[in-house]
Amino acid sequence: MGMILLNPGPANTTMGVKLAQIVDDICPREIEFGQIMQDVSSGLLKFVQGSSKARAVLFGGSGTLAIESCLSSVVGSEDKIVIIVNGAYGKRMFDIAKAHEKNVIAFESDFLSPIDFMQLKVFLESQKPQFVGVVHSETTSGLLNDLKQLSFICKPLGIKIISDCMSSFACYPLNLNEIDYIVASSNKNLQGMAGVSFVVANVDNLKKASHSRSVYLDLKAQDEYFTRTQQMRFTPPVQILYALKKAIEELCIETLEGRYLRYKKNNSILRKGLLGLGLEIFPKESFGVIITAIKMPKDIDFKTLHDTCKKQGYTIYPGKIEGLEMFRIANIGEIYPYHIEGFLNILRQFLQNLVGENA
Template identity: 35%
Template sequence: MSDLVLLNPGPACTSPGVREAMLRGDLCHREPEFADLMGRLRTSLARCLGVAGTHETVLITGSGTAAMETAVIGSVRAGRKLLVVDNGVYGARLLSMAEAHGVETVVVEGPWTRPVDPGAIADLLRSDGRIDAVACVHHETTTGLLNPIAEIGAIVRDHEAVFLVDAISSTGIESPDLAEVHADIVCGTANKGLHGVPGVSFLLLSTAKGTGRVAAAPRRSVYLDPAAQLRSQQAGDIPFTPAVQTCYALDEAIAQYEGAGGYEARLRLYRERAAVVRAGFARLDLPVLIEEPYRANSVTALGLPAGITYRALHDELKQRGYVIYAGQGRLSETHFRIATMGEIPMPRLVELEGALEESIRHLTKARGE
């Protein structure tokens, strides 16, 4: 199975160096060596994502969803509201998190195939003074859609509200650069675009509004309390047992990210990958769900060939060395997804077209067509 190329949107394939970093050894998180590692990660994450000097990093042991929930409950003060952009499964997840913690919400809904209208957010901010935060997913992995976070950030900046961006699947690989967005709370993860391993996620909190907001929000969780996490980590400590080996892997992944040219180089790489695989999809007449101007670099939602189920296509491609991903929600019966995240050799992406063609031909022939 070591030759399998994971074309799912996380966990992504990793480099040998990242995997080897997890073998650095056992370490107690109360020792000064871990404090050094944590401090290095808090500095390097802000630096490599372009917000050094404007944002503080909070490390969270858990998947990207843990970072999302920590951000949601730390972004809204008592008696205020959270405005949630809902145009995909992950926007709906932000809404669900707020509701689970008793945070009052306002929703801007949109179709799954189009970016949200920033004007609708501006209208609500003007009309409802109780909106305390605006939460939006940058890359809706549901469909491969990008939302206009820079435009939304410019709107929210002129209000008391904070801007919360779920950048879980866009961190380091999608434009715009986070420095351009003016987000106050950014959710990210070690895996996906940074090519680390799952198990550590993080928040980037702006010193202008983000750190003050999490301090002012009521305590809604013990483990996922961003204010307590921030205070502890600023003091060189961490309140709960971290995933030490995963932190080692992230440390190495960031070193490789910066050593290869950082954000601009990785953005260019992901655009090149998207061009290669999408040219193949076009030759195979596989329709892309999202129109060209709104597509992410890393995930493509494709219509299933007539008469072929996702499970059948998945199993055929797995025999040829590729793991694809199902459509979500209402798209589960009609679409599948291919993600080009992580450490993937370009020749394997070039060969994907042939593997897809063979798989579709085999399944079509098996149906007697």
């Protein structure tokens, strides 16, 4: 393996996924390629519970495209949506809804602490929205928002949940009996290539997703066209879809539980090693097994640390919380505990050299 990517996607992929892109050229309107997309769409449903009447609607584009499609298509002009903002990606959801002139209100919560669900319940009871938007695994920090608890609050109030599951799909079990719209992409825990995103929802909910003013982002139109023709309305990323089909096959072999346990072991080694080096890590509670935020040691700038790690084959990621000097380490993709140990050794040597220089 070349560079070890400790950024939160695109993630390291297997050689099998890489090689799956090397195929004969094909017109994406051919029946054979329609079958590839059908295999991908149905394959994604294997990792979602409560999906007997669900479909996965595919788009060519990054995860943000599918988020924008979902928000713009699902929320009508007479609806209200509350977006839970406890990270940069929750803020992005809010900005998208605002750009599409939706009646949107933010429920702001601390970026590094669990949601106060009692406070949220009171807020939702007073605002009476039809929808709530939330990021399941907030890539800003690694905070894991409790979808089960959120569903417990929302369902009795008749509120539907739109969840950004970019950093949780293909690792955590997701249930359409708890959340109504699952949005994710090909290039994180699925361990495919970047370029495909998708919305998973029950058919009844997809039929109602007709409110987008965008031609490209129209979720209902995308779903209906694919159901009728087994084609995307617009040119799909052909090779990326071949790679995603292979990635789905590999995940079926590893199993969802197996992938979760591998990531969990990676994350456990990472967190233990970082604490052993005297570093402060976040979140301190309600954290997932995907990504960890680390307070930058005193007198160190991110670029110096990044460049040192990169020279030795590891890519790390900057922080994304305004006013806090942090960096982030993701432990997803085709990486294993020995890769995490290798990074910790590099970081340990870096910190020791820093102490020596300052002695």
